[in-house]
Amino acid sequence: NAGVTQTPKFRILKIGQSMTLQCTQDMNHNYMYWYRQDPGMGLKLIYYSVGAGITDKGEVPNGYNVSRSTTEDFPLRLELAAPSQTSVYFCASSYAGEYGYTFGSGTRLTVV
Amino acid sequence: QKEVEQNSGPLSVPEGAIASLNCTYSDRVSQSFFWYRQYSGKSPELIMSIYSNGDKEDGRFTAQLNKASQYVSLLIRDSQPSDSATYLCAVNSNQAGTALIFGKGTTLSVSS
Numbered sequence: 001n002a003g004v005t006q007t008p009k010f011r012i013l014k015i016g017q018s019m020t021l022q023c024t025q026d027m028n029h030n031y032m033y034w035y036r037q038d039p040g041m042g043l044k045l046i047y048y049s050v051g052a053g054i055t056d057k058g059e060v061p062n063g064y065n066v067s068r069s070t071t072e073d074f075p076l077r078l079e080l081a082a083p084s085q086t087s088v089y090f091c092a093s094s095y096a097g098e099y100g101y102t103f104g105s106g107t108r109l110t111v112v
Numbered sequence: 113q114k115e116v117e118q119n120s121g122p123l124s125v126p127e128g129a130i131a132s133l134n135c136t137y138s139d140r141v142s143q144s145f146f147w148y149r150q151y152s153g154k155s156p157e158l159i160m161s162i163y164s165n166g167d168k169e170d171g172r173f174t175a176q177l178n179k180a181s182q183y184v185s186l187l188i189r190d191s192q193p194s195d196s197a198t199y200l201c202a203v204n205s206n207q208a209g210t211a212l213i214f215g216k217g218t219t220l221s222v223s224s
Contacts, residue, residue, distance in 0.1 A: 042216035098144045103155040
């Protein structure tokens with residue numbers, strides 16, 4: 001049982017490049033989330049999904065896009081990377097909104 | 113703006129002592145409350161959840177909730193050096209389509 005799997009673990013992007021952060025869960029959870037974590041700033045919600053085909057913006061969605069075509073996958077797309085997007089990105093899933101999350105191991109992204 | 117506040121610390125306690133971590137939240141309709149532990153460079157790990165007023169104990173950990181005061185706390189008894197980490201408080205209103213709001217975390221250091 002792998003839980004929540006994120007790839008890649010590390011990535012360096014140049015300003016203006018694009019990339020997709022992958023997230024897959026094998027727990028049949030309906031709810032999935034993307035957070036970013038900056039030093040001393042806690043976790044900020046980027047996007048979330050309550051089921052396949054349904055996504056919604058969180059607190060800091062600008063510069064990002066998501067899709068949810070299957071229950072298992074919830075990729076996060078960065079378009080035109082900017083230095084402000086340098087952060088650690090965590091994907092998480094839960095059985096329902098009132099339950100705790102299972103987090104992936106994170107992706108450390110640097111934009112130079 | 114819904115907020116979750118934590119003292120950033122660091123909170124330093126000697127080995128064997130009780131560590132007390134506190135959290136306040138702004139949204140009165142919040143229904144689900146969680147404590148996560150995050151080691152440096154790792155992803156958050158769920159250690160406690162609490163949904164009703166009072167205390168909930170799990171091993172050396174006790175979560176306390178007071179909805180009237182909008183206050184959640186985590187007590188760690190017999191603190192060990194391995195408890196040294198950042199502890200994140202998270203709150204959910206349970207309204208449809210909502211996600212956890214995280215505090216910035218309290219860093220705990222347990223000295224041997």
